Amino acid sequence: MENIKAIRGFDDVFFEEAKKFRFITNTFRELFRIYNFEEIILPIVEYKELFDRSVGEITDIVQKEMFVFEDKSKRVLALRPEGTAGVVRSVIENGLLYKKPFLKLFYEGPMFRYERPQSGRKRQFHQIGCEVLGLEDPASDFEVIKLCFEAFKMLNIDITLEINSIGCPVCRPSYREALTSYLTNVEGLCKDCEERRFKNPLRVLDCKVETCKDLTKEAPVMLDYLCEDCSNHYKSLKTYLDTFNIPYKENPRLVRGLDYYTKTVFEFIKDGLTLLAGGRYDNLIESLGGPKTPAIGFAAGIERLMLFTEAKSEEPLYTVVYIEDTKLEAIKVANELRKNGKRVEIILKGSNLKKKLEIADKIGASFAIIIGPDELKKGIYILKNMFTKEQKEIKNLGDI
Numbered sequence: 001m002e003n004i005k006a007i008r009g010f011d012d013v014f015f016e017e018a019k020k021f022r023f024i025t026n027t028f029r030e031l032f033r034i035y036n037f038e039e040i041i042l043p044i045v046e047y048k049e050l051f052d053r054s055v056g057e058i059t060d061i062v063q064k065e066m067f068v069f070e071d072k073s074k075r076v077l078a079l080r081p082e083g084t085a086g087v088v089r090s091v092i093e094n095g096l097l098y099k100k101p102f103l104k105l106f107y108e109g110p111m112f113r114y115e116r117p118q119s120g121r122k123r124q125f126h127q128i129g130c131e132v133l134g135l136e137d138p139a140s141d142f143e144v145i146k147l148c149f150e151a152f153k154m155l156n157i158d159i160t161l162e163i164n165s166i167g168c169p170v171c172r173p174s175y176r177e178a179l180t181s182y183l184t185n186v187e188g189l190c191k192d193c194e195e196r197r198f199k200n201p202l203r204v205l206d207c208k209v210e211t212c213k214d215l216t217k218e219a220p221v222m223l224d225y226l227c228e229d230c231s232n233h234y235k236s237l238k239t240y241l242d243t244f245n246i247p248y249k250e251n252p253r254l255v256r257g258l259d260y261y262t263k264t265v266f267e268f269i270k271d272g273l274t275l276l277a278g279g280r281y282d283n284l285i286e287s288l289g290g291p292k293t294p295a296i297g298f299a300a301g302i303e304r305l306m307l308f309t310e311a312k313s314e315e316p317l318y319t320v321v322y323i324e325d326t327k328l329e330a331i332k333v334a335n336e337l338r339k340n341g342k343r344v345e346i347i348l349k350g351s352n353l354k355k356k357l358e359i360a361d362k363i364g365a366s367f368a369i370i371i372g373p374d375e376l377k378k379g380i381y382i383l384k385n386m387f388t389k390e391q392k393e394i395k396n397l398g399d400i
């Protein structure tokens with residue numbers, strides 16, 4: 001019988017990669033703490049309709065990428081492809097906006113999209129992200145972007161921030177009209193863009209097909225159509241970014257692949273890959289049946305970040321090496337050192353001291369505490385530095 005394998009695009013994460021993963025999530029969690037965000041933990045499965053109504057029916061995510069299935073009662077469910085829809089659903093359902101003057105929530109967890117798996121693009125991937133609900137001040141856009149900027153500094157990733165404004169229901173219709181009429185005269189768009197150009201023309205600007213990119217080079221841009229409110233919002237954001245020395249590039253073609261965005265959109269890009277993306281979505285909450293509430297958020301792709309992250313160097317590993325007669329003493333030593341917060345392994349494999357020391361070396365020990373028969377008699381331990389091979393006698397474990 002053939003062994004069972006993991007599903008394509010569903011990866012196992014272990015050893016160094018798992019450390020990188022946690023280094024990334026811990027970094028964001030620490031920032032969420034100092035920026036006063038609270039965690040929200042949500043289901044992985046939602047009614048498919050939630051994503052139709054939030055992410056948007058004419059997006060790639062909903063049209064091509066969702067894992068959709070029926071449960072036994074024929075309800076149509078989907079594995080969540082992103083986090084914002086669920087947060088907004090929960091906030092409305094639980095009346096959270098009535099409990100606090102504004103909400104700052106973060107989430108972390110697996111997301112699912114049926115895409116062609118490749119490096120940094122998986123079918124199960126992980127995002128860590130946040131949502132600020134109830135604040136329309138552009139300083140809240142700035143705060144969210146600043147938090148991301150700090151994260152990249154802490155992760156030691158050299159990154160480019162791109163920003164744009166995609167307007168609001170006041171100004172977008174006239175832009176949409178201008179873009180649609182421009183696109184009507186363009187020939188040679190891909191099949192998807194042929195459909196998008198009438199239903200969702202902004203998304204044509206987001207197409208990854210080279211010919212589409214080329215054909216829309218001269219297309220009108222939203223920035224030239226912003227209403228006064230959107231224009232002021234955008235200007236204020238840029239002033240904050242300038243004042244606090246956050247470098248950015250304005251990209252008037254940045255539109256984002258989800259329908260719910262308004263005003264500010266931004267992406268942190270490295271070598272052509274978007275590692276983190278976000279934006280404002282001032283109408284989503286109302287459109288899903290909640291009170292009219294401005295909001296902004298972002299999501300970072302953990303697997304994408306892992307491509308550019310080095311795991312943090314490890315804390316030292318202490319190993320306890322013994323012979324059969326001193327095994328109990330070895331266990332006591334390990335207990336004592338762990339009480340002092342040290343990372344300790346008792347070498348339970350290997351038939352003699354020499355073999356045990358070899359094993360200690362193989363598992364990456366920095367130190368070995370050796371307890372042989374002579375040491376036991378004398379009431380001492382030998383502390384061996386595994387790198388320099390130096391050995392010294394110690395009486396007190398507290399001296400380690």
Ligand code: ATP
Binds near residue numbers: 115122125276278
């Ligand atoms: P892309 O244009 O690369 O497909 P997207 O616009 O679909 O990205 P978002 O929906 O904005 O991505 O998700 C935010 C982030 O989540 C992305 O910037 C990326 O880092 C990550 N991400 C999205 N899809 C995947 C995937 N299939 N595998 C791994 N990470 C992903």
Ligand code: MG
Binds near residue numbers: 060257
């Ligand atoms: Mg995508």
